[in-house]
Amino acid sequence: MLFLDLLIQGLLQGSIYGLIAVGLTLVYGLLRILHVAHAGLFTLGGYICVIVTNQTSSFLLAVLTSMILVGLAGMIIYRICYQPILDQPPFVPLIASIGLFIAMEELFRIFFGAYGLSFTELPLQEPLALMQINLKQAEWITIASSVGFVAMLAFLANRTKLGLAWKATVTDPEIASSFGVNIIQVRYLNFFIGSSLAAVSGCMMAVLNNLVEPTMGSVPSYKMLAIIVLGGLGNVRGTLIAAVLLGIIESYGTIYLDDLLDRDSIAFVFLIIALMIRPQGLFQRH
Amino acid sequence: MAYEISLLIVMGISITAGLSLNLITGFCGQISLGHAAFMGIGAYTSALMTKNGFPFFPSLAAGMLLAGIAGFFVGLSSLRVRHDFLAITTMGVGFLFIGLVRQQDALGGEMGISGIPDPGLGKIGFLLLVLGCAALVILFCQFMKRSWLGFSFDVVADDEDTALLMGLNVTQFKLIAFAIGTCLAGLAGGLYAHNVRFIDPESFGFIESITVLSMVVIGGIGSVWGVVIASAVLSVLPLWFQFIEDYKLLVYGLLLFSVMRFSPGGLSAIFSKIFTRSLK
């Protein structure tokens, strides 16, 4: 039973990783920027969720508000932080992004305190047994939302005009724009969608832990980088597989590797080994 | 007086650390987000040795050597991956380092190592040692920049592929940069350990790596004096203004962001712009 429990914990963790990392890999695919501040948006999403839930006692409303506000915040970050430095060498936006992320974490601490916030009444705690697996509602919803949102994303990308425009822009911005695609709009949309997915995972994280704290993004911030690299930068499917795999490996690793390594560095053992064997990432098509 | 001395010591160590990263990232163009790990190797090695009765200077040297060897091996990764990928790999190395140290009781685990012995040079003696090291590193960097080694680093940083077509053994140059840079980081780490006389994994974590990187970036990637000034100022700012200590990270974060956003060449680019303008 322990085996199964660990697997499910891993899946759960992997779903959260996946939701954050997808947004990041979307940004990388489009702009070749390692958008570290994405983890700050994840934290922001969690905070908005807790605050709105506590004010209105509607979790659903809180998640929607969080998605919209964080999506907008993502667009603002693109506009003021990245757009002016797109033509610089890659480390410039990367370091700018790290700076922004650190500043965001500090702002959360200064505004909401170092110890974070909790729900006054924690939603979605009833147990729910499906297929003989007993989890809390919140845990089911986490897994379901990651599957759901990613499926929706795949649908958007493959079946809609918008998705085609997006794909064309990723492949070759110049050709896309000569076919009348508005590249700037595609970028804004990209940031909006990616950031709102980060918001969703922030909300889920808040419910699962009944806590949002200023540093809740720091572990995801670097782990998601490892994930998108393993997934083959810019590759959504690879990123998801990598996220879930990492969740599961960590879940077992905590039990079996604990004497040697702490949980949060397991990702990097895999990252480094994988990169040395396949410098282009695990799932990159050539 | 004691207060001024400790300020100067902190400055000197930061300058050494900043320049050591500048050598790798600034001169040779290989970005590293895990530099603090090498300071950590120097710190842990020398601290464990002096704690076990070895004299100070050989311990310091052993720390440098070990850090340099580790740097050499991490440098091998730069032969496989570039740019963004290298940034993430080195970041991974940083996390791996603290992840490993945390779980090893022999290295003090989460609690770190306390009671590191005094090097026995006296306050002034230690200050002179630190400043001497910083001065030597500055001179070394200046010297290197003007040599054909520095010239070759410039070329590798500019365009590796074309560097190969100029007959340059790019691999060896990158490894040299990593080995020297991390060896000097080991020096900074050893000095740090014997100044504070307490170390733990967090002292060499991601934030520390970013702090060193911010010194390089804010000073101006590749510029020696820019990095010296930025390291000196950034390291003591929080000590001078108590209120900054609370907002230290906010200030670092915003500085990193603003410099990259508005002047990716750092302070040195701003200065040279003002300078050339005033000449016209």
Added chain:
Amino acid sequence: MSPLLFVDSATIKFGGLSAIQDITFHLDSKELLGVIGPNGAGKTTLMRTITGIYQSQKGSIELEGIQISNLPIHKRVKSGLSMSQQLVRPFKSMNFLDNVIFAAGHRKTQKPLKTIFLKSRIEEKQKAMNLLEQLGISDMALEKPEKAPLGYLKRLELARAMALEPKILILDEPLAGLNQGEAEKLADTLKTLNKQGQTMILIEHNLREVMRICSRLIVLNNGKILAEGEPNSVFKQTRVQEAYLGEKINAGT
């Protein structure tokens, strides 16, 4: 006597596409060999294979009778090959002069650990300045490549390649971006260099200059050698005319 360069069955595939296939040819000392062919014929790919940017999937490459097919790029450069690329790649952070000075210092940079003790650039600077003057771009010596016109950048590529003092100088479309007057002048410079004993391979679309200065031609088409020989006789062959006419007709539609 073995030829200076011998390329045997060079073959490169990109995915499913054979960029070059079983190309075999030789180059004698002091020759000026022209390599021509329509766009996409595989000329650049062939040169990149010789310098080691791509690894041939078959056969071998010998320089002065010594196998170089397994050497990395920088060792091939050291053993006497240098190339000026079709797509210019100047070091953007340095001015024209420093770009060439660095190449001129190729002997100094051979032993990386020793480079820290080497400081003087006087000799290299002199050499570099001479090259810039010879190629008519010395007026840009202290400018960064950023704003320079293509004709200047092309000649900068050439100057760097020459500064490496190669046994074989490989030039990939050095005349592109120059007007006819400049092209003629540069072609004359190349011819003179060749007369002074420099072995060269010249890829060019400017057929007029190619016919004027090359002693022997290789025509590539679809990754294969279509014809080879003395320039005038090569152009009399109908399949060469077809390849070029075909291209012109395609270009016209």
